[in-house]
Structure formats: structure tokens, C-alpha cells
Amino acid sequence: MHERPADDLHPLTRAQFEYALKKSCKMRLIAFSSLLATAVLSVTAVAVAPRGESDQVVLGDPALTAGVPGVGLLTPKALDAWLKDPANHQTLKVQLPAGLDAAEANIYIPENNPMTRAKIELGRQLYFDERLSSDNTISCASCHDPLQGYGAETAFGIGVRGQQGGRNSPISYNRILSKGQFWDGRAGSLEEQAVGPVGNPIEMGNTHAACVDTLKNIPGYKKQFDVIFDDGVTIDNVGMAIATFERAIVTGPAPSDAYEAVKKFETVFADDLEYLDEEPELKAKYTKLKKATAESPMSESAQRGMILFSGKANCTACHAGANFTDEQYHNLGVGMAADKPDLGRYAVTKDKKDWGAFKTPTLRNVAMSPPYMHDGSQNTLEEVVDWYDKGGHKNAGLSDKMKVLKLTDQEKADLVAYMVEGLTGDFPVVNQGRLP
Numbered sequence: 001m002h003e004r005p006a007d008d009l010h011p012l013t014r015a016q017f018e019y020a021l022k023k024s025c026k027m028r029l030i031a032f033s034s035l036l037a038t039a040v041l042s043v044t045a046v047a048v049a050p051r052g053e054s055d056q057v058v059l060g061d062p063a064l065t066a067g068v069p070g071v072g073l074l075t076p077k078a079l080d081a082w083l084k085d086p087a088n089h090q091t092l093k094v095q096l097p098a099g100l101d102a103a104e105a106n107i108y109i110p111e112n113n114p115m116t117r118a119k120i121e122l123g124r125q126l127y128f129d130e131r132l133s134s135d136n137t138i139s140c141a142s143c144h145d146p147l148q149g150y151g152a153e154t155a156f157g158i159g160v161r162g163q164q165g166g167r168n169s170p171i172s173y174n175r176i177l178s179k180g181q182f183w184d185g186r187a188g189s190l191e192e193q194a195v196g197p198v199g200n201p202i203e204m205g206n207t208h209a210a211c212v213d214t215l216k217n218i219p220g221y222k223k224q225f226d227v228i229f230d231d232g233v234t235i236d237n238v239g240m241a242i243a244t245f246e247r248a249i250v251t252g253p254a255p256s257d258a259y260e261a262v263k264k265f266e267t268v269f270a271d272d273l274e275y276l277d278e279e280p281e282l283k284a285k286y287t288k289l290k291k292a293t294a295e296s297p298m299s300e301s302a303q304r305g306m307i308l309f310s311g312k313a314n315c316t317a318c319h320a321g322a323n324f325t326d327e328q329y330h331n332l333g334v335g336m337a338a339d340k341p342d343l344g345r346y347a348v349t350k351d352k353k354d355w356g357a358f359k360t361p362t363l364r365n366v367a368m369s370p371p372y373m374h375d376g377s378q379n380t381l382e383e384v385v386d387w388y389d390k391g392g393h394k395n396a397g398l399s400d401k402m403k404v405l406k407l408t409d410q411e412k413a414d415l416v417a418y419m420v421e422g423l424t425g426d427f428p429v430v431n432q433g434r435l436p
């Protein structure tokens, strides 16, 4: 993992980035002092979720992604003990963290790939393992780096031997809520998506056969595949494991979730608000919700931004629901001024309505993963808001939801403040080492 020097960042994004990083200090801890953190974690993990007692978990629980208990390289002994514990092979009933949980109905886990602790753990190792690439230099995390908000700071993905792709690396979290993957949705599942980069000549530059051979020759991997899957090490099983790990990476509660809960209460109980003193139970509930906003406060600017987001700025026309996406494809005109523009979804469906359309990305933790858009052409959230303010870029396929907004400078700043302060929550603690 490459730690990025703070000075490399665009000055405008830096403040936002630092804010966001501060919020996920737990994540930094594991990256910067992985050994120590792992030791601490394996203690908390036991306290949070006693293994074996229940197969019901809330994703984001550090016990799921902190690695096989212990420190350092994964020894055969530690692995044996891990694989012998039946609790690690139980199908998990997963719930989402508060905030995101309103999207529970959209959880997508294919029937043939149930989530288990052992499979999440195997997927975690594979995700961070550069040996999956042809020259042992690139892992999934090279372009979807936890320290770069699970994206990459470069405009385009950079693969083996410094080769560049043609699109920006999107984030790889909250994927449990999406079926279609990629900016154009061309992969129908995470399983299908995950094996793509391994064989892609400019990403990991490997062949599936060579990757499988490599893994078969690492006893720790071979053992895990043999125990977890009926047919051992296959490229499809690599995809199954990585997809399962990705499903465990979800964003924790963000300040806006607390404010939304208050807003919802105030709407539902609008008539009762004046008389709360007479209804102790309701009052207690209201006090609790208000207290939550006080514990993760948003500035007044961010609070105004929250109102603009679903009001005058109409962002919720597409960034809707608990994961701030409608999972649809829209043309905002990004990159459409080029001689040969990337036509996005159209290349997949050949349907005129998809001309230059790209998938609406989630906005949770968006402050952590500049640059923005499918071509990484916008460096800051300020630039993004300006793009919407002018109604995008006119072209034959421009979405009819794109309108000139006529926002004041203050309103633009408010929207940015809302995204930075309101939509940033913790990522799960993920151990990036401890490989076999």
C-alpha cells in the first residue's frame, strides 16, 4: 500500500480529505500501525461479537474484516484453528449499519454465494494480495485503496507497468446494495466483476490460469479454498471470495443520518410536537434523536446544504435513498465535448436513451475519493457543484433532470459542506496485512 503524501493533494480537496480521514481514524490506525491495531482489535472483536453464538451480524463489525486473530504472517497453525471453527462457516444473516439500513431491501447476495466469516476473510486476503497480478505489483487495493476512500487519487486506474485505463477507479464499498457493477453496469454481479481485473492486460495483467496456479502453490490459500469451496481453487471461487469481502465493506452512520431521523420524526409527529410534555414516551424518543445530532453535529452551512440537496438543487432526483443512488444511468454531459466521447451505458445496451449515460454513484464518504466522475475530470466537490449549477454540458443525450440551478456562492458552499460533513461515516476496520 502506498501512503500518499498530503502535499500531493489538490489544496481544495485537502481540507475535505483530512476531515474525512479524521472521521475514520480507526481505519488509519490499522494502516499505520497494523500490528498493534490487530492485537487490540482481536480483543475488541471478541467483545463485540462472540463468535459461534449468533449468525446474525451487522456489517461493519470489525470482527468480520480484522483478519484471522493474531499478528504477523498467517501461520498454518492459526489458519487451521480458524478453519476448524464451525462458526466461521455458518451462513451469516447480515444487517446494515444505522443509516444505510433503510436500504436493507436492496441487499443483493446471490443464492449460490452465501456470506460466511471464512469467505469474507479469504476475500480480504485476496483483495490486498499483489501476487494476483502478473508481476506481483498490483492488487485490487492499488486502485481501490482504503486510504483513498476505496478509490484512487489518479484520474484513471493505473495497472501493471504503469499502464493507464480510460476510466476513474470508482469506490468499492456499499456494493452489497448494487447488482450492476462498473460505471456502465456491464457486470451483472460482484462475482463477475471481481475476476475481470485479474485478466485485464492493463490492470493486473495476469491470466486466470496463471493466477489459479499461483494460489494453488501457496499452501495457506489452497487450504482455505479446499475447505470453503467444493471445487477448491478456481477463478470463479476467487471471484466469490472477493465479492463476499466487498459486501462486508459498508459505510457506518454519518451525521446526516441523525438529522434525517429528526426530520422524519418532526414530519410524522408534526401535530404532537407542541404537546410532547404530555407524551413522555414520545418525548424520550425525540430527545434521544436530538441528542444523536448533538453527538455528531453538522455546521449550519451543512444543515442548509441538506435542505438544498433535496430542494432547490434537486440532487435527490438521482442520488436518492439510503445509499444516495437510484442505481440508474444518466447523461450529465461529462466528457461529452471530446472528439470521441465515452458513450457509457450505450455501448452495453445500444439503446439511444443510454447515450453517454453513467451509473449514479453513491455519495456516502464521497469526500474521501477525489477526483470525481467516470473520467476523473473533476478534482473537487466545488467543481462538481459548479457542473450541476450550470446544468451540466449540453449534448444530444443530456438528462432532462439536469437544469440550470442558479445557486448563490453560499448555496454552493452549503452543498459541499453537506457532502463533506454530513455524508462521511466510518469505514470498517480492515486489516491490510496478515496474508498466507
Ligand code: HEC
Pocket (backbone or CB within 6 Å): 127, 138, 139, 140, 141, 142, 143, 144, 156, 157, 158, 159, 160, 165, 167, 168, 169, 170, 171, 172, 175, 180, 181, 182, 183, 184, 190, 193, 194, 195, 197, 198, 202, 203, 204, 242, 246
Ligand atoms: C488498475 C486499477 C484497478 C485495479 C487493479 C482494479 N480495479 Fe476495480 N475498477 C477500476 C476502474 C477504472 C473501474 C471502472 C471501470 C469501468 O467502469 O469501466 C473499476 C471498477 C470496479 C468495481 C465497480 C464499482 C462500481 O461502483 O460499479 C468494483 C467493485 C471493483 N472495480 C473492484 C475491484 C476488485 C475486486 C479488484 C481486484 C480483483 C479490482 N477492482 C482491481 C480500476 C481497478
Ligand code: HEC
Pocket (backbone or CB within 6 Å): 309, 313, 314, 315, 316, 317, 318, 319, 329, 330, 331, 332, 334, 358, 359, 360, 361, 362, 363, 366, 369, 371, 372, 373, 374, 375, 381, 384, 385, 388, 399, 401, 402, 415
Ligand atoms: C440526473 C441525475 C443526477 C442528478 C440530478 C445529480 N447527480 Fe450527481 N451524479 C449522477 C451521475 C450519473 C454521476 C456520474 C456521472 C459521470 O461520471 O458521468 C454523478 C456524479 C456525482 C458526483 C461524483 C461522485 C464520484 O464518485 O465520482 C458527485 C459528488 C455528485 N454527483 C453530487 C451531486 C450533487 C451535489 C447533485 C445536486 C446538485 C447531484 N449530484 C445531482 C447523477 C445525478
